[in-house]
Amino acid sequence: MAKKLKALLIGDAMIVGSEFQLAAQKYLSGFTSEVKVSDWEPDWQKLQARRLEVEKKGPEIEEVDALIKAEGKDAELLAGLFLPISSKVFDAMPNLKIAGVSRAGLENVNVKEATKRGILVFNIEGRNAEAVSDFAVGLMLSECRNIARAHFAIKNGQWRKAFSNSSWVPELKGKNVGIVGFGYIGRLVAQKLSGFGVNILVYDPFVKPEDVSAAGATLVEKDKLFSDSDFISLHARMSESTKNMVGAKELGLMKSTAYLINTGRAGLVDEQALLSVLREKKIAGAGLDVFLDEPLKPDSEFLTLDNVTLSTHIAGTTKEALTRSPEILLEDISKLLQGQKPRFVINKEVLEQPAFKEWLAGVQQ
Template sequence: MSKKMKIMVIGDAMIPGKDFESAAKKYLSDYVEEIITGDWENNWDNLQRRRLEVEKKGPEIEEVVPLIKEKGQDVSMLFGLFVPISKETFNYLPKVKIIGVSRAGLENVNVKEATQRGVLVFNVQGRNAEAVSDFAIGLLLAECRNIARAHYAIKNGQWRKEFSNSDWIPELKGKTVGIIGFGYIGRLVAKKLSGFEVRRLVYDPYVSEEEIRECGCIPVDKETLFKESDFITLHARLTEENKNLVGKYEISLMKPTAYIINTARAGLIDKEALIEALKTKRIAGAALDVFWEEPIPSDSELLELDNVTLTSHLAGTTKEALTRSPELLMEDVKKFIEGQKARFIVNPEVLENQEFKKWLEGVKK
């Protein structure tokens, strides 16, 4: 019989703690004697503000969650979504061996500290991939076909027929779409676009040309993608290396009839370069679901432009993406404990930690 342990689940306004608790009961009941359940931030607006700051600056900017301070002493596993797990947090979790977040991003977890302390970290890759890939294509169509602008005009008493791109409103068939970043989301976008009969270019220096070709796409360098694409859609993770990946130079390579779509991270684009290109109509338009400051400031120049479609960071938010992710996380942890291949381990070097090995053996007995 396995050793029973205490676990803690901390949800928020996006995925409440009770949903993590249900998933834990479904998959980990054989290993758990107590589930401590709570929430980090229950106000939606506050959550968006706080999580964005954590994504920019790391978990160290937040105070340790009170529930962790109060009840973390005997917790072996901690699960959540956006809950900040800083270096100091580990001081209140002396027995923790597994930490899991039901998202792909790890900005809210100090993974380096976890690794040094022999704590195995899990995340969930692709939890919202279907949602984001759907949304990216939706934004592409909305921008080039003026769907949102026509809706807004009708709601305000106008029957609008003339738009910034009226001289070259495109059909997708026969066009070239450039995909930057060819992880799970980028590949789904490519797959879904195949039905539109478009030529698909891919730039991702971390994916082999063979893999890209196997998906029916054409591997190219960055310059070629910007020069030849009618649409460019971003699906890369934001790192120090690719910050401002789309800058003044890259935009200068684009066709004047081309569009750029961003459902990834705002920092991939040089804000000033993009605004200038839109103002001068250097490019046809843009569609953005992510911003350099959220909510977008009321004095932002983007609000004055007629060739940009804006949405409020909605791409990954569907019922399925939210309800699915805690179960994906708990299921993967269960597989790991039971000796099966786990998909979502972030720091596998911890598996060689002697203390961790001893703990895992105790759990399995």
């Protein structure tokens, strides 16, 4: 008889634990003996502040969640969204075998320590890809066509016609759009822009050239992308190697009529260098959904600039992106437990560890 698992499902203000519970009932009911549910941070504003700090500094800065302290000792499966999954969590869950987050980012998971302890880590890709790619195109149009600025002016009793880019307000047709990072989101941006008649340039050192060509795009070096593009949209993963990958050098290569769009991670861009080129109007403008400090401080220079469109880290927040993600995660975990091949395992080497193989065989019987 197959072994049944105890699972802890810990949501937050963005995706509550009950959503994970519904997904578990759909995909894990045949594998679980007990399921405990809670929310790590149920306050929306506090969640935004805490998750940002975890993304900057890693999960070890947070204390262990109360449910994990109370129920984690004999649990073998842990799932959540922004829940910090640290070495302290692993200490409190000595029998843990699977840890999953229903997001693409892994900033809140200590993957290295999980691998060392034989814990298989899952994330998901594509949860908010449609949402973010839609938003990136929208932010591009809003910034270059002054949509948000015109709206703000009307709301404040002005019928504004003159803007900082009035002498070169662009159409998209025939323009070069540079996409930095050609994963799922980057490819969707390229696909959605194809109807505008743009030329797509791609910088991604990890992508296959034939995949770029198949998408109707051109693979180029980073310097060429920054010097030749009229719009640049950032979709690279955040890591030590990509931190501040867009700095003074790259921004200095951009045309004075070009726009930078960032719906990815704030850390991809040297924020002070960006403020400098915007202040001096060395580029036409920027559309930003992510910032090093969120929410922006009242004295942020971004609030004083007239050539930037700002949004509140909402690119990936749609009804569909939120409701589908627990199901994507727990369905993938269920594939593993059924003896099928899962899509989203991060540390595949754990699958070859003898202790994990023995445990999995007991679950799959």
